[in-house]
Amino acid sequence: MAGRPNPPDFAELRADRALALFLDFDGTLVELAPTPDSIHVPPSLADSLHELSDRLDGRLALVSGRAIVDLESHLGSLKLAVSGSHGGDCRSAAGDNLGRVPEGLPPELLHKVRCFAGDHGFDLEDKPHGVALHYRANPSLEGRGLAFARQLAGENALDVKRGKCVIELVGKGANKGSALRAFMEADSFAGAMPVFVGDDLTDEDGMRAAKQHGGFGVLVGEREESVAEYGLATPAAVQHWLGL
Numbered sequence: 001m002a003g004r005p006n007p008p009d010f011a012e013l014r015a016d017r018a019l020a021l022f023l024d025f026d027g028t029l030v031e032l033a034p035t036p037d038s039i040h041v042p043p044s045l046a047d048s049l050h051e052l053s054d055r056l057d058g059r060l061a062l063v064s065g066r067a068i069v070d071l072e073s074h075l076g077s078l079k080l081a082v083s084g085s086h087g088g089d090c091r092s093a094a095g096d097n098l099g100r101v102p103e104g105l106p107p108e109l110l111h112k113v114r115c116f117a118g119d120h121g122f123d124l125e126d127k128p129h130g131v132a133l134h135y136r137a138n139p140s141l142e143g144r145g146l147a148f149a150r151q152l153a154g155e156n157a158l159d160v161k162r163g164k165c166v167i168e169l170v171g172k173g174a175n176k177g178s179a180l181r182a183f184m185e186a187d188s189f190a191g192a193m194p195v196f197v198g199d200d201l202t203d204e205d206g207m208r209a210a211k212q213h214g215g216f217g218v219l220v221g222e223r224e225e226s227v228a229e230y231g232l233a234t235p236a237a238v239q240h241w242l243g244l
């Protein structure tokens with residue numbers, strides 16, 4: 001379904017019932033950029049998110065493919081519920097881990113990926129829970145990267161995550177849906193209606209889980225296939241909708 005309607009007015013939604021808000025980061029709160037570190041993060045964004053979390057009685061979680069430490073390098077120290085590493089690492093607003101903290105890839109595997117990236121022209125992002133092969137500068141690398149990642153994942157019991165001009169190898173099991181479920185089990189989120197806002201394929205798991213908990217998804221940008229009921233065109237539109 002293309003051309004999704006805008007979500008209902010956020011203030012009215014909030015007034016009607018207890019909301020739990022799950023926000024993706026890249027492409028949702030900030031515009032995509034040529035490289036992971038060249039994003040522009042509005043200086044007021046972190047404060048605005050903390051204020052919004054207060055208005056929602058703490059029921060706001062950032063849910064990103066980035067590691068938490070990476071998010072904090074852009075936003076400063078977070079006193080928000082946050083999930084990094086594609087759902088693999090979930091932390092409450094008070095700083096408690098929900099579940100185990102993910103491990104990185106074994107060094108020999110990382111070496112293999114590094115050699116492949118160097119040989120073929122991918123930008124490698126070494127992440128605490130895995131590794132990402134970026135090809136934004138050369139989209140024709142997608143097929144080759146995917147074949148390599150799938151083979152390595154099969155041989156080493158890893159998951160392949162696909163995003164916008166990126167292919168990632170991560171530990172098995174977690175996704176943004178499991179992150180949403182982990183937060184919804186916490187007392188502070190229980191009983192609220194979850195709303196998941198995201199732009200990428202990996203956000204579909206989060207939107208599906210929001211639906212299963214009686215809420216809905218909001219897709220940022222366009223995609224034919226999505227479980228999202230609603231749509232917003234850009235990160236600026238997301239910020240405007242949330243009153244950030």
Ligand SMILES: O=P(O)(O)OC[C@H]1O[C@H](O[C@H]2O[C@H](CO)[C@@H](O)[C@H](O)[C@H]2O)[C@H](O)[C@@H](O)[C@@H]1O
Nearest residue numbers: 025026032033034035036064065066164165166
């Ligand atoms: O789940 P998200 O918060 O959306 O994170 C997904 C990935 O985002 C980053 O990569 C993407 O954004 C970069 C900066 O705009 C862009 O250059 C890249 O092409 C995108 O794929 C991040 O680098 C990854 O680690 C995240 O998994």
